[in-house]
Amino acid sequence: MKIFQLLFLASFFTIFYSGATALNETYYASICPNLESLVQGAVRGMMSTTNIAAAATLRLFFHDCFVQGCDASILIQNANGDDELHNFDNQFLRADGYRTIMAAKAAVDADPQCTNKVSCADIIALAARDAVFLSGGPTWKVELGRYDGKISTSSSVNLPGPSENYDQLMSRFSVHNLTPTDLVALSGAHTLGATSCFHIYSRLYPTPDSYLDPGFAIQLQGQCPAALNVNQFIFFDNSVVTFDNDYFKVLQQKKGLLFSDEVLYVDNRSSSIVDKFATDQSAFFTAFVNSMLKLGRIGVKTAVDGEIRKDCHFTN
Incomplete structure (x- = not known):
């Protein structure tokens, strides 16, 4: 009887646990x-x-x-x-x-x-x-x-903040069991979109930081003048609205907008990953998909601690 009860409980908790986080x-x-x-x-x-x-x-x-x-x-x-x-x-x-x-x-x-x-x-x-x-x-x-x-x-x-260094970034990513490859691959999402001058202002004034290509720093100062305008946005790479590996090529040229971007190439613990993705777009795509799947598994809610909202802006 005790053995049956133990087997039943083991089976129940296995089903409950797997159902608690199972996505398909x-x-x-x-x-x-x-x-x-x-x-x-x-x-x-x-x-x-x-x-x-x-x-x-x-x-x-x-x-x-x-x-x-x-x-x-x-x-x-x-x-x-x-x-x-x-x-x-x-x-x-x-x-x-x-x-x-x-x-x-x-x-x-x-x-x-x-x-x-x-x-x-x-x-x-x-x-x-x-x-x-x-x-x-x-x-x-x-x-x-x-x-x-x-x-x-x-x-x-x-x-993760735009001014954080590699160790600070990895401390945040590792909490979610994300690796250095995940950090670099997910940062590659910056191949789409732009950032506010607010986030790069400290890299330009009073003097440009050493991680920036000098010519690029001058260009950025023209786009983000000392009279800060937080509503002025700068594109991350040259392809602007195309999802590709251009972001990594930009980092190799010391033209990463955010400190947290450029540090991925400056730090030798991640620079080889940047190099790989810059030369092999398919490798970046594969890594990005894997990292997005891992990201999507974080903190999944179930019927026990969640709901299906009728209006996404408000709880039921």
């Missing part, structure tokens, strides 16, 4: 069979209206997963203003990303089979993949089955 590619196959085409259609539509929709959507996924896990808590709006969105680190997130997710949510819920059955967290994960693919990057099967979180606080935001 076909999670919505019978629940919302048109999910992927609905989300991709919405992303494509937003990208046709603004050239930063892809970058903003991809960045939203990272900012969400890195805080309390991939639970769409980045979208929650608290009445008292104490939410992730109002943390200073998220003040430069562009509204285009939020609009893309809300457009995808509306498209999904407009399908009677799907209404209020798909989590905002899964929609963000799918939209991030589509933003990459529709920009010329790789595609992959997104693991699905996340529930939405119920809590969002400004104090919970603790993101």
Whole structure:
């Protein structure tokens, strides 16, 4: 009898534990069979209206997963203003990303089979993949089955900073079991989009830092004058809206915009990874997909501690 009870308990906890974090590619196959085409259609539509929709959507996924896990808590709006969105680190997130997710949510819920059955967290994960693919990057099967979180606080935001060195960056990434290769590959997402002059101002004034190519520093000072304008944005690389490996080539030229970008090439613990990705785009694409999948598994919520939000901005 005792043996039977032990076997039953072992079986129960194995099922419960595996179900607690299990994601799979076909999670919505019978629940919302048109999910992927609905989300991709919405992303494509937003990208046709603004050239930063892809970058903003991809960045939203990272900012969400890195805080309390991939639970769409980045979208929650608290009445008292104490939410992730109002943390200073998220003040430069562009509204285009939020609009893309809300457009995808509306498209999904407009399908009677799907209404209020798909989590905002899964929609963000799918939209991030589509933003990459529709920009010329790789595609992959997104693991699905996340529930939405119920809590969002400004104090919970603790993101890697644009002025951090390699050790500081890796300390943040290693907490989530992400490796140096993940750090470099995910940083490659900067091949899309731009950053505010605010984030590079200290690299230019009073004198440019030594990690910057001198000619490039002068160019940046022309784009980001000493009279700081936080609404002035600079593109990360030359391909602007194309997802490719140009970002890594820029780092090799000492033209990385953020200190946290350029340090990846300056530090010999990651420079060889930058070199590899700069010369082999397919290697970058493969690593990026693997890193995005790992990122997407962080802090997954279940029916026990999550919900399927009817409105992505508010808990049920």
